[in-house]
Amino acid sequence: MTVAESIRHPTDASRYVPIAEHGLIGDLRTAALVDTRGTIDWYCPVRFDAPSVFASILDADRGGSFRLTPEVPARTKQFYFPDTNILITRFFADDGVAEVQDFMPIVDDSREADRHRLIRRVLCVRGSLPFTARLAPRFDYGRQSHTVRTDKRLTIFESPELSLALTSGVTVEVDGPDAVSTFKLVEGEAAVFALDRIGGTVQPRHCPQAEAEELFDATVRYWRRWLAQSRYRGRWREMVHRSALTLKLLTYAPTGAIVAAPTTSLPEQIGGERNWDYRYVWVRDAAFCIYALLRLGFTQEAEAFVRFLSEGISLGDGPGGPLQIMYGIDGRSEIPEQTLPHLEGHLGSSPVRVGNAAVHQLQLDIYGALVDSLYLYDKWGQPLSSDHWDAVCTLVGWVCDNWDRPDMSVWETRAGPQRFLYSQLMCWVAIERAMRIARHRGLPADMARWSTARDDIYRRIMRCGWSPQRRAFVQREGEEVLDASLLMMPLSKFISPTDPKWLSTLDALGEELVADSLVYRYDPTVSPDGLRGEEGTFSICSFWYVEALSRAGRVDEARLAFEKMLTYANHVGLYAEEIGRTGEQIGNFPQAFTHLALISAAFNLDRALG
Numbered sequence: 001m002t003v004a005e006s007i008r009h010p011t012d013a014s015r016y017v018p019i020a021e022h023g024l025i026g027d028l029r030t031a032a033l034v035d036t037r038g039t040i041d042w043y044c045p046v047r048f049d050a051p052s053v054f055a056s057i058l059d060a061d062r063g064g065s066f067r068l069t070p071e072v073p074a075r076t077k078q079f080y081f082p083d084t085n086i087l088i089t090r091f092f093a094d095d096g097v098a099e100v101q102d103f104m105p106i107v108d109d110s111r112e113a114d115r116h117r118l119i120r121r122v123l124c125v126r127g128s129l130p131f132t133a134r135l136a137p138r139f140d141y142g143r144q145s146h147t148v149r150t151d152k153r154l155t156i157f158e159s160p161e162l163s164l165a166l167t168s169g170v171t172v173e174v175d176g177p178d179a180v181s182t183f184k185l186v187e188g189e190a191a192v193f194a195l196d197r198i199g200g201t202v203q204p205r206h207c208p209q210a211e212a213e214e215l216f217d218a219t220v221r222y223w224r225r226w227l228a229q230s231r232y233r234g235r236w237r238e239m240v241h242r243s244a245l246t247l248k249l250l251t252y253a254p255t256g257a258i259v260a261a262p263t264t265s266l267p268e269q270i271g272g273e274r275n276w277d278y279r280y281v282w283v284r285d286a287a288f289c290i291y292a293l294l295r296l297g298f299t300q301e302a303e304a305f306v307r308f309l310s311e312g313i314s315l316g317d318g319p320g321g322p323l324q325i326m327y328g329i330d331g332r333s334e335i336p337e338q339t340l341p342h343l344e345g346h347l348g349s350s351p352v353r354v355g356n357a358a359v360h361q362l363q364l365d366i367y368g369a370l371v372d373s374l375y376l377y378d379k380w381g382q383p384l385s386s387d388h389w390d391a392v393c394t395l396v397g398w399v400c401d402n403w404d405r406p407d408m409s410v411w412e413t414r415a416g417p418q419r420f421l422y423s424q425l426m427c428w429v430a431i432e433r434a435m436r437i438a439r440h441r442g443l444p445a446d447m448a449r450w451s452t453a454r455d456d457i458y459r460r461i462m463r464c465g466w467s468p469q470r471r472a473f474v475q476r477e478g479e480e481v482l483d484a485s486l487l488m489m490p491l492s493k494f495i496s497p498t499d500p501k502w503l504s505t506l507d508a509l510g511e512e513l514v515a516d517s518l519v520y521r522y523d524p525t526v527s528p529d530g531l532r533g534e535e536g537t538f539s540i541c542s543f544w545y546v547e548a549l550s551r552a553g554r555v556d557e558a559r560l561a562f563e564k565m566l567t568y569a570n571h572v573g574l575y576a577e578e579i580g581r582t583g584e585q586i587g588n589f590p591q592a593f594t595h596l597a598l599i600s601a602a603f604n605l606d607r608a609l610g
Contacts, residue, residue, distance in 0.1 A: 096127025
């Protein structure tokens, strides 16, 4: 039976678990989402941007999943094993209590790393419970059929491009394209399921309970050793450390790249078309990544990311200038976008997209983000090399010639280029940070040219970006629209956080774009962005708002807004890109940018509180 032969059902909420009802596991090469019912409904073997084998979060019928749940009604709770990325889902039924431990071992041996082992260990801790496991892979986003064969406790799934092996401590039977196991555990008993990617030098290998326990303990030690490097001792240690652990999970170890999110096409509006693939590296995330990693004390990760930015990507001469806005996790520049019409999308939110057509947009703000990240690395990490400096000079020279061009800017609008204030602001950052590095290190630079361009940008923003009518800085020239990206003006040190013009802008943003600490990017009804439908509030903007309030001296307001934002995290401390009108999480999940902004806001709020 092929996937295309599956019976379709009307979209209804009962077939989907909300986005927020998930935890994340991973092995620094790929990741999986596990919902609170014990189902893995998103997993791309081998690497983040590979085709999925489990994608029931995007199509409950055709996407594929790995379900492991009791056969009796049970309440569930989910949490992370303390200070790790091991996820535990507990089931509470009338006749017993059990838990499923989900994790992906992080293996130093390169041959074993290619196995990409996903372990599900189920334990009965009280009474007895019957369980059903159903492994239903759907290869290549559900586009490829596969064969299944089983030999006692080894089941092989083979598709034209990928093969998986399931080993288990209980009997498994083939059921069409799936594998099913029904078993009962009594108090003290456990069963282990291990799913491996096989092929080449990686052969199927059983995972007995003793080995699963050893791998569990080794994984605990890995995550706790890693987290022990953190220097954060502030008021919000639990949330900051969960954000750090999440950021590490989104790191692609072979290159040091950090993906924006491990998912694609989770909707920004249920039923809407704002569905994008975020399994790539956005240059604008760079400065926030470097800032957060170095502040927390994770110097190796910062060094690896800088190495990716400086060596893994090549400067070109495309429509966006020497830089693209995003790259593949291996540094590739081509990320063609396509839709998958056979998938209905989460709760019917189509289209489902893979790849990202925004890759070739002109977004001038990325130059400021990249140079700022290198400035921070030079300041708190290691001095920039001569090759790094040559690249900075090339980028800044291009910015001096192109800063006043219309572009799509930070929100990647699809309504045509405009002269956005944020883009000009970040061009100013690119030049100003390069000048700081040159002065600090005594490096050669065309300071006269750079300072002229820097000053021209400043005067242009103050003249054309300020609206006397609104008593606020505005989104773009010639308009009166507000934009949450303006919150970066004091954070980037362009303007004093207590400047009267900024304080007036902060008040205007609070009145128009903020609701219960949640911040909208802009109002699409007065600033059309080329897309239909509405969207939620942007969590990163909410944390920018906290930081802007604290820097403006409004510390009590900042702390209240921050505490409110923490209540919007999901049950294990994770954030999607956006928050909907009733507090639900929407958009790709979890989002690195949001967790980076949380870390930054916590640091600065701690400092302001003293």
